[in-house]
Amino acid sequence: MPPLNFVDGLLDLPWWGTLLAALCLTHVTIISVTVYLHRHQAHRALSLHPALAHFFRAWLWLTTGIGTRGWTAVHRKHHAFVEQQQDPHSPSVYGIRKVLAEGVELYREEARNPETLAKYSHGTPNDWLERQIYERYAWHGIGLMLVIDLALFGCLGLTVWAVQMMWIPIFAAGVINGLAHWWGYRNFETPDRSTNLTPWGLLVGGEELHNNHHAFASSARFSLQPWEFDLGWAYICVLEALGLASVKKVVAPPLIDTRKCHVDLDTLRAVVASHVHVLADYAHRVVHRVHRDEIARAPQDTRCAIKPLKRLIYRAERRLDEQERACLAAGLTHSRALATVYDLHRQLLALFNERQASQDRLLDALQEWCRQAEETGIAALSEFAQRLAGYRLAA
Numbered sequence: 001m002p003p004l005n006f007v008d009g010l011l012d013l014p015w016w017g018t019l020l021a022a023l024c025l026t027h028v029t030i031i032s033v034t035v036y037l038h039r040h041q042a043h044r045a046l047s048l049h050p051a052l053a054h055f056f057r058a059w060l061w062l063t064t065g066i067g068t069r070g071w072t073a074v075h076r077k078h079h080a081f082v083e084q085q086q087d088p089h090s091p092s093v094y095g096i097r098k099v100l101a102e103g104v105e106l107y108r109e110e111a112r113n114p115e116t117l118a119k120y121s122h123g124t125p126n127d128w129l130e131r132q133i134y135e136r137y138a139w140h141g142i143g144l145m146l147v148i149d150l151a152l153f154g155c156l157g158l159t160v161w162a163v164q165m166m167w168i169p170i171f172a173a174g175v176i177n178g179l180a181h182w183w184g185y186r187n188f189e190t191p192d193r194s195t196n197l198t199p200w201g202l203l204v205g206g207e208e209l210h211n212n213h214h215a216f217a218s219s220a221r222f223s224l225q226p227w228e229f230d231l232g233w234a235y236i237c238v239l240e241a242l243g244l245a246s247v248k249k250v251v252a253p254p255l256i257d258t259r260k261c262h263v264d265l266d267t268l269r270a271v272v273a274s275h276v277h278v279l280a281d282y283a284h285r286v287v288h289r290v291h292r293d294e295i296a297r298a299p300q301d302t303r304c305a306i307k308p309l310k311r312l313i314y315r316a317e318r319r320l321d322e323q324e325r326a327c328l329a330a331g332l333t334h335s336r337a338l339a340t341v342y343d344l345h346r347q348l349l350a351l352f353n354e355r356q357a358s359q360d361r362l363l364d365a366l367q368e369w370c371r372q373a374e375e376t377g378i379a380a381l382s383e384f385a386q387r388l389a390g391y392r393l394a395a
Helices: 015-042 050-063 068-080 096-111 114-120 128-134 138-176 210-215 231-241 265-273 275-297 300-306 322-332 336-353 359-375 379-389
Strands: 046-048 245-247
Touching (some): 015 046, 015 138, 046 050, 046 231, 068 096, 068 114, 068 128, 096 138, 231 245, 265 275, 265 359, 275 336, 322 336, 336 359, 359 379
16 A cells, blocks of 8 residues: 555545546535435435435535534525525525625524524434534534545645535525525516526536425425426436435426316316416416517507516515505506406415315305406406316326
């Protein structure tokens, strides 16, 4: 066995080899976060083989000092109070600069909150290793990683270690918790400001599809559009093929039978189960279409008032500020068609948010909604009501 070279390390790699190794090591950390911590532990979207789950736990201890219990509890609290005052790391509460620069500090502060841990950490590992090693000696794992990097890569091991230590604070705590609630595109009008970011897939393992995730939090797959790629899901598919993972839930597009023309209980169940898709479909098939027609026929002096309605009609109520509310109210006075579209959108939301009504009452409400939509004389609404009738559950 050759003696240890303290300059070049045991591997004695060229500079480009060390760079490639550093990127591979950080990639393992990202996959550990998205597959193990996020999708497996926090949302129970899949199960993992115990040996693989423990590898992820050990690797995260070495590369981040993150404990499974703390990370899971903080993330679940984020979903419970997204962008409200209790949200542990919302840019709407703390400001985008603070979340980008101090996202890890915000996480660690909340992870030390005993009430958060008690309420949101259920189901996480609580064995001897977790209590006596991973949580008790969190910083020792990071120190051990430094020793390993120096032994493997020599002097450059310090740089490799620094890259590993910065990866999660920058890309996970900063980019995802910060930018993914601040800037990007949205497939679904969720009550929060979550967005999708591209093209960060290789760097954050699919976590950039954050709006999709907030729309379907329990889904193991984050990609929903043809142009979206979820690298974390690709790894999950490989692990499942190897017998190391088992997917519990994946969101699927709604099934629509174009031959079905009446609203029944099967329709109701399918529509309620796919309500996020239904609302997104309403925005594209009704709001955008009617808005385009109204802009085309509106007098020049009223177009400026109508133009902002395209994005305001279906925006979640809690996301509208006072100026936007005033703009919405003023614009609707100039278009009876858009006012009707807005009113029926609110009725549809109320139906989906109803928690106390019986199935029969909800069915009556959905049938009445479809009747009203067809009687408006607005082609987009009538066609959408007919489309709703075709919704059905998977066999």
